[in-house]
Amino acid sequence: MTDKTAFTFPGQGRVAKGSGKPWLDDPAGWPFERASERLGWDVLEAIDAGDAALVDTRRAQPAIYTHSAACYLLARKEGLRPDLVAGHSLGEYAALLAAGGLTFDQGLDLVVRRAELAHEAGGTGAMRVVLGLPDQAVRRLCRNVRHQVGKVFLANSNAPGQVVISGEPGAVEEAGRLALLAGAKRVLPLPIGGGFHTPLMDAARRPFREAVDRIQLPRLEVPLVSNAKAKVVRSGRRAGRLLAKQLTSPVDWTGCVERLRAMGTTRYVELGPGKVLEGLIRRIDPRAVVVIASTPDEVRALAAGANS
Numbered sequence: 001m002t003d004k005t006a007f008t009f010p011g012q013g014r015v016a017k018g019s020g021k022p023w024l025d026d027p028a029g030w031p032f033e034r035a036s037e038r039l040g041w042d043v044l045e046a047i048d049a050g051d052a053a054l055v056d057t058r059r060a061q062p063a064i065y066t067h068s069a070a071c072y073l074l075a076r077k078e079g080l081r082p083d084l085v086a087g088h089s090l091g092e093y094a095a096l097l098a099a100g101g102l103t104f105d106q107g108l109d110l111v112v113r114r115a116e117l118a119h120e121a122g123g124t125g126a127m128r129v130v131l132g133l134p135d136q137a138v139r140r141l142c143r144n145v146r147h148q149v150g151k152v153f154l155a156n157s158n159a160p161g162q163v164v165i166s167g168e169p170g171a172v173e174e175a176g177r178l179a180l181l182a183g184a185k186r187v188l189p190l191p192i193g194g195g196f197h198t199p200l201m202d203a204a205r206r207p208f209r210e211a212v213d214r215i216q217l218p219r220l221e222v223p224l225v226s227n228a229k230a231k232v233v234r235s236g237r238r239a240g241r242l243l244a245k246q247l248t249s250p251v252d253w254t255g256c257v258e259r260l261r262a263m264g265t266t267r268y269v270e271l272g273p274g275k276v277l278e279g280l281i282r283r284i285d286p287r288a289v290v291v292i293a294s295t296p297d298e299v300r301a302l303a304a305g306a307n308s
């Protein structure tokens with residue numbers, strides 16, 4: 001089996017202050033200008049300010065999508081092409097762009113709609129990372145808390161020993177407390193205001209699917225491995241439907257990387273802000289080669305190396 005390269009894209013999470021500076025005055029930064037014109041606020045300025053400017057998910061999601069898209073669009077201009085693509089949660093929109101299923105504007109519109117609907121449906125929710133417990137143990141713990149306190153669910157399977165719980169704040173807090181008693185190494189809050197990837201998002205799923213169905217999504221140029229049960233998708237229409245499903249179903253990132261590995265992926269290129277996926281991918285596939293490209297210079301260096 002020929003070794004393959006997968007482009008991967010991060011989801012909503014921490015954005016370091018100063019992340020926007022490398023894109024200032026660079027011609028490759030045009031997606032930030034385009035997004036700012038469409039949204040009515042300065043997306044590059046928000047990325048540069050980091051977490052402080054991205055507390056509201058309605059700003060964080062478009063900003064992160066734009067950064068990831070800018071990285072990919074420059075990579076494409078420089079002649080880089082993936083064999084496969086995948087994105088973690090929000091990152092699946094940039095992955096679908098990279099697969100040829102969306103234009104930049106279509107992806108931005110969907111992300112904006114997703115953020116609005118998610119805020120309305122579950123904007124009072126909370127999320128926490130649980131380190132050091134198996135997925136099944138966390139699922140049982142959440143089920144017990146749902147019977148006694150409130151709604152909390154396993155929302156992300158990020159890597160062996162790292163999961164995210166999501167739901168009502170009180171229930172998430174209680175599940176985190178019980179996880180520590182059960183042997184979790186740490187339980188950390190995420191800077192994300194919403195009960196994402198749980199039934200708390202039920203009210204958002206139907207109107208979002210209607211928004212997706214209004215777009216004619218073509219057949220994908222390269223396969224996409226979807227968060228929903230790590231399915232391999234080649235149909236644009238199917239990929240769009242899975243974006244809607246993703247709102248209420250867990251992100252199986254562990255399964256995505258395992259699927260990519262089974263399909264021959266040995267090299268991963270993480271495009272977008274931060275380097276969260278690098279650590280997760282290495283924990284799932286210790287033999288993987290992971291390259292990070294989050295600035296114009298890093299993307300161009302990556303292309304130069306590939307073309308030399």
